[in-house]
Amino acid sequence: MALVLLDGEGDLNRPTTLTLTIEIEGQGHVATARGLLPPQPALVEQDAQWRSLYRNYQDHYAQGSEPSPELLGQCHQALQRLTTTFNNWLQSKSCREFYSQWTRILKDSDRILIILRLATPQLQQLPWQRWDWLQRYPQAAIAHFSPHHLFKPGRNREQDSPRDHLRLLTVFFADLPGHTSPLPHVETRFLQGPTPGQLEQALWDAQGWDLLYFASPHFPPYDLSHGLKKAVKQGLRLAILNSEQEIGLMQRFKALALPYLITTVEPMPEPLAQGFLRVLLHHLHQGHPPALALRRAVEQLPQLEPNYPGQGPIL
Structure with a gap:
């Protein structure tokens, strides 16, 4: 099991510093790399545009009316623009060392937990689940904070009584x-x-x-x-x-x-x-x-x- 800590400092109107820390179970810390992403205010605009279209679309359902196919198409197009801009931003040349360290240490088949520790709401609300890099690692999962323990059903902390459901x-x-x-x-x-x-x-x-x-x-x-x-x-x-x-x-x-x-x-x-x-x-x-x-x-x-x-x- 590998743990990838991704720390982000900054906002989209100025350069954003990403710090990558890789830890391997049984080995501890094995690598650190940094990348500097350029300002990308278009992400703020595109995220707001998608959310506005999506809410408009969903309001039609809430009011009992059928949204038009055109509105659905606009939602898909806005989402695609946002996703493309987001992934292009993360592939900036200044982050090459960042990805080089990752591929040098982690294999495609590794189980990886990626913990996002992002300093600002702007960074937190970006579509990280749509990060293209995740497609290379089918056993990778992403979270916005560090979980305290693995999930095991049926354990009552006070009574310590196991369940099978x-x-x-x-x-x-x-x-x-x-x-x-x-x-x-x-x-x-x-x-x-x-x-x-x-x-x-x-x-x-x-x-x-x-x-x-x-x-x-x-x-x-x-x-x-x-x-x-x-x-x-x-x-x-x-x-x-x-x-x-x-x-x-x-x-x-x-x-x-x-x-x-x-x-x-x-x-x-x-x-x-x-x-x-x-x-x-x-x-x-x-x-x-x-x-x-x-x-x-x-x-x-x-x-x-x-x-x-x-x-x-x-x-």
Whole structure:
């Protein structure tokens, strides 16, 4: 197992410094390289253009009307422009040493966890899951922070009681989807618009939860931190946030020291979110680490729903 730490300093209106650190299991630190990327303000404009088109497209569905094929085409074109500019930027000549060190040390078949430690929101929101370099490494996965431990279902930290299945708590502060069918190998409980007491009681479940799926168009009007801290103490390892206010929610959840936190690029329509969740849980049940399970689920998103260009989760 190889760990690649990618530190980014700067923003897109001035040069960005990338520092690559490679660590190999059993060997420790083996290499460091730096690259200086040129300013690329076009990425800011193209990201904003894609998000605007995507939200316009999704608003049609929310209002019960069918978006035009032209609008879908514009979304795809905007996403392609953004992806092309992003990858060209990362292939700047000043980063040759960066990639040279990578290819010298790591083989295509290596299992690699890439940890992004990016200093500014501009860098964080770039489409890193669409980095062409990842195609060379099918066993590589990418995450935005360093996970605390590998994901193993069924371990309650307080009671230390193993289980042979995953436990999922799904919380909706919107309409509950009509097709929430049981997920294989997963014990699931659904809560729709719970009161503070109901949610607190669920989070305190004595058996503990492995995963929490949280769908809300807005912040709930009460504090979740006490119940969430208890859930983390009892074994909660992964939370998935699907919200229009995911940045604020993400900060709340990160403060709880969750091992893994998945957010969405843009709020994900529930039919697509449920399909993604099913695929993600399948790969987790197969024993994949969360970052690799996320990559596999993201790769299947276009097959799940081709009409949401650029949508995807971020770990």
